[in-house]
Amino acid sequence: MENTENRKLKILISDDSKLLRKKLRAELEELNCEVIEAENGKEAIMLDLQEHPDGVILDIVMPEVGGIEALQVIREVSPEIPVVMLSSAGTPQKLMQTLKMGAIDFIQKPYTGDQIKKAIEQIRKRVARDEQ
Amino acid sequence: MNSNYLAQYLVNEGKLTPAEIKPLLADIADKDPQLPLMALKLRMLDADALKGLDTASSGDFGKDALQKGLLSHDQLQKLHRQMPGETLRFAQALLDGGRMDFGELQSEFAAYEKASPDPVYSAVEKAAAGQIDDPELYADYMTLFMDSLVGFLHTPVVIDPEPFVIPNDYFSDNVYEVSQRIEGDANLVSGMMAKEKEFISLAARYSQEEMNEVDDLAVDSMEEFFNVVNGLYCIQLAGKNKETELGLPRWNKNIAPRGDQQLLLKIHADLGSFAVVLAADEFM
Known part of the structure; x- marks a missing residue:
């Protein structure tokens, strides 16, 4: 089996902003990730089930199904998949709520490249631990 | 605080019109505030003291101010470490464009810093x-x-x-x-x-x-x-x-x-x- 440290991670990003997805995709690809995109929480839940990503990066304010509801469903159906919240709605209340629900990190928009890199490192560690 | 509060203050007071402000705002990006202006803003020197100094460039100004004993090495280092915000860039644009001299800027800095509410x-x-x-x-x-x-x-x-x-x-x-x-x-x-x-x-x-x-x-x-x-x-x-x-x-x-x-x-x-x-x- 390929070493987790070297293998390409499959990351699902869910955000209704086309610009955000475009920028984030480019950064994740630089970090040796394969990217799948969802425009809302409903698509994120569907793609989580279909694609079995190694990690999910989830916005909160999205149409159809928001990020909080999507986080809840993803945690129920795929509890092993690490979820990172990436949102503008980073009030202390939202931060605590999502971390209690099982998100491994919360990144406030606007994000920096370093924050994304650290989040991917966290996901990679989780994946490595689960694969042992 | 990034905002260009000096520009906002001058518009509020009717000292510059929005039409006059626009070209100055366009200039700001290229402006690198010089040490004499920063010394004035930080009240290390007043406009009268600046009159007797070489203010054409930061380098010459520093040497001149040290030689004349108007600034210490520590003060000069402090000026070099300053992170100029939009207000200083705007002030430099006013200065370079001949809209205000050091004396006028000194008065405006003092007035806008006291402006209440902001x-x-x-x-x-x-x-x-x-x-x-x-x-x-x-x-x-x-x-x-x-x-x-x-x-x-x-x-x-x-x-x-x-x-x-x-x-x-x-x-x-x-x-x-x-x-x-x-x-x-x-x-x-x-x-x-x-x-x-x-x-x-x-x-x-x-x-x-x-x-x-x-x-x-x-x-x-x-x-x-x-x-x-x-x-x-x-x-x-x-x-x-x-x-x-x-x-x-x-x-x-x-x-x-x-x-x-x-x-x-x-x-x-x-x-x-x-x-x-x-x-x-x-x-x-």
């Missing part, structure tokens, strides 16, 4: 003309909005303190609008209206993408900009024990804004003018 609040209050119940909510928002334009779009702006009345022919060109609701313990819908050229310029600066038309990416970029600013405002409100939620961003075209407690603010930037719309409920 220049953004004054501009919002004046533009609101007593029609808004909670001008502080709008002024706090505009402070963050102006800082965000500098921080994320490298675009310093000033608010026109005159109430903005939409001209009859305003929608004869395409006008693009985005908005987003903040609701909960505070209720505010914030958004903008801009003609095509200004909308594209703002979207291109935020996205750092080349843009020639108002397409999906341009609209999305401005929606995302508001989403980020409004998220930061929600965090600011949370610090005042006000819990709020963000709605989904919206956009439209050529809709005259309507909304309870509506305030239209004309914003002047180097790229042109546009309007910010603030209201208690959705305005388009």
Whole structure:
């Protein structure tokens, strides 16, 4: 089996902003990730089930199904998949709520490249631990 | 604090008109505030002391000030370590453009630093003309909005303190609008209206993408900009024990804004003018 440290991670990003997805995709690809995109929480839940990503990066304010509801469903159906919240709605209340629900990190928009890199490192560690 | 409060103060006081401000705002990006100006701003030297020094360049000024014993090595190092904000860049543009000399700048620095309430609040209050119940909510928002334009779009702006009345022919060109609701313990819908050229310029600066038309990416970029600013405002409100939620961003075209407690603010930037719309409920 390929070493987790070297293998390409499959990351699902869910955000209704086309610009955000475009920028984030480019950064994740630089970090040796394969990217799948969802425009809302409903698509994120569907793609989580279909694609079995190694990690999910989830916005909160999205149409159809928001990020909080999507986080809840993803945690129920795929509890092993690490979820990172990436949102503008980073009030202390939202931060605590999502971390209690099982998100491994919360990144406030606007994000920096370093924050994304650290989040991917966290996901990679989780994946490595689960694969042992 | 990134905002160009000196420029806002001078516009509020009628010492510069919005038309005079625009070319100066365009100059700011290239301005590297020089040590003599910084020494004046930090009150290390006054305008009279600067008259006797070589102020043509930072290097010559430093040597001259040291030789004459007007500045110490520590003071000079402190000046070199200063991170010049938009106010100093703007002051340098005023100086270089011959609009003000050191003496006039010294007076204006002193006056605007004492300005109460702060220049953004004054501009919002004046533009609101007593029609808004909670001008502080709008002024706090505009402070963050102006800082965000500098921080994320490298675009310093000033608010026109005159109430903005939409001209009859305003929608004869395409006008693009985005908005987003903040609701909960505070209720505010914030958004903008801009003609095509200004909308594209703002979207291109935020996205750092080349843009020639108002397409999906341009609209999305401005929606995302508001989403980020409004998220930061929600965090600011949370610090005042006000819990709020963000709605989904919206956009439209050529809709005259309507909304309870509506305030239209004309914003002047180097790229042109546009309007910010603030209201208690959705305005388009």
